[in-house]
Amino acid sequence: MSRIEKIFAALERPALITFITAGDPDYETSVEILLQLPEGGADIIELGMPFSDPMADGPVIQAASQRALAADGDMKQTLKMVQQFRGKNDETPIVLMGYFNPVMVYGVQQFAQDATASGVDGVILVDLPPEEDGELQEAAKENGLDIIRLITPTTDEQRLKTLLNGASGFLYYVSITGVTGAAKADMSKLKPHIEQIKKHTDLPIAIGFGIKTPDDAVQMGQIGDGVVVGSAIVQTIANTDKNEAAQAVTAQVKALSEGL
């Protein structure tokens, strides 16, 4: 059983999935935040790979990428962070999230190998649809890395089949048509779509985009197997002095976790 399978099997509540950008605002602070996320109650961690042109992200996560890059963040450093985390935590799954270009330039094969060796469990690439991910699929399979696919409000049944073919770990349901950190989803539309998807797959479904408060998390947790909180946490990092960032994030994650 993979770390991701284990966590979903063990949990009796929706999984709390927290997102931070690797190296934001700098390497040391980011490692400290990462290490404390599980203490706060994070069940799975999404670690953003900084990118210069994050066109699926809103202003909050765009700024995080820029802070990380300004502090010399890169793929090597992101992987080193995971390695360091694994030295202290062997249970909490880590999923890398970002854009394809830094992976392509690193080398798809090499990336799959090095990410797995560092202790990464899965990868979400927002601009790499199934039509273009053949090479990564193969490399991921060889290394036991999960490819986590995105399902969106625009996904119809035919498209769903394409997306499910090759999906593993869990599914990431993008609850709104928009960028990260935007408005909250409309529950009345979300629920029937998620129920529809469940008919076609046994994979857990995590809901993300627009979930900011413990109340949002509870509400989305009623229909999803997991909830993703990203921009709200990243905003805390942006607003807090870096010496206090880990503490502030841990408190925020604790509040999110306790509601679930």
Added chain:
Amino acid sequence: MKANSYKNQPDENGHFGPYGGRYVAETLMPLILQVEEAWNAAKADQSFWDEFEELARDYIGRPSPLYFAKSTTEHCAKGNKGAKIYFKRDELNHTGAHKINHCIGQVLLARRMGKTRIIAETGAGQHGVATATVCALFDIPCVIFMGTTDIERQAPNVFRMKLLGAEVRAVESGSGTLKDAMNEALRDWVTNVHDTYYLIGTVAGPHPYPAMVRDFQSVIGKELREQMMEREGRLPDSLVACIGGGSNAMGLFHPFLDDADIKLIGVEAGGHGVDTDEHAASLTGGSPGVLHGMQSYFLQDSDGQIQEAHSISAGLDYPGIGPEHAWLFDEKRVEYVSVTDDEALEAFQLCTKLEGIIPALEPSHAFAHVLKIAPDLPKDHILVMNMCGRGDKDIFTVAEKLGVKI
């Protein structure tokens, strides 16, 4: 192995060799597939092309003239050498550049698809003006994304867009240029996916845009073939065009790709020099990557972070290039060279004095390269340069560079 034909690309998934494809957020995928379906249907529908051709003739003013540039030819003559130089006058189009060709085509497609709102990105503002123009013509609300740096250096075009009824949205992220405007347009599109058509301004973006924009722009090369046969009784020997994203060059080159004897030359913006950090030459100074929905060549560092481009010309100030150019570069079917800011500025002034034509800074790059190569070519060598835009919009930039206050 050499391709049997250079004209049957892309494949069904939009690949030109390894380049092109569809690298977009999943939210956009169904829509991108719809655009492709609508485009395939339109392409096969004669009534679509009838409408396009009528507007091309009566609204754009096509065909654009083929002009024998006598003074430039004489200027470049050296003893018994010096090519015979023609300009394809796409700067005479309505709105002053070739961009209107694909805007007319795409707005007709958007209408067929029942889209009620149009967004576009712009660098120099020519594509923004052309988009705002066709949206005024068809009474469709339109939002143009433009970087703050570009808004500053292309003020006349910003005002033009506003007069035409477009909303110009300033993009502050990144370097405030074309790439950032495109990121922001994509963010808008993913948010307004249900009613909005993204009218991409060059042969870039996810499939089917590179092929579709090329097909609309190919009117340039097709007209040239006919005009040249009529004028000289034969096809030209070489074609020269400037390249940012590559739409005017692709439109000029595509109908000639399989004429192996015809030399095709694309001129990239060399900024302060391709050996410096400040240029916009994605092919001669970049490497393969993925951005804005496509695999192609980009200016980037060893970690895959996209670098800021630099060019005196806002229209060429983009760190990527259309995927078909990337493929033609690898295949060596087209020769790609670069010209610096200073060379373009000098060419701008020379063209204005020699021909009485104020060229845009974009084709000034092509003209600078023509000045370099024409003197060594034989007298019977026919060279055609695409004069893809006029320079009215650039006079402020040029005046500033020359230290003139206006």
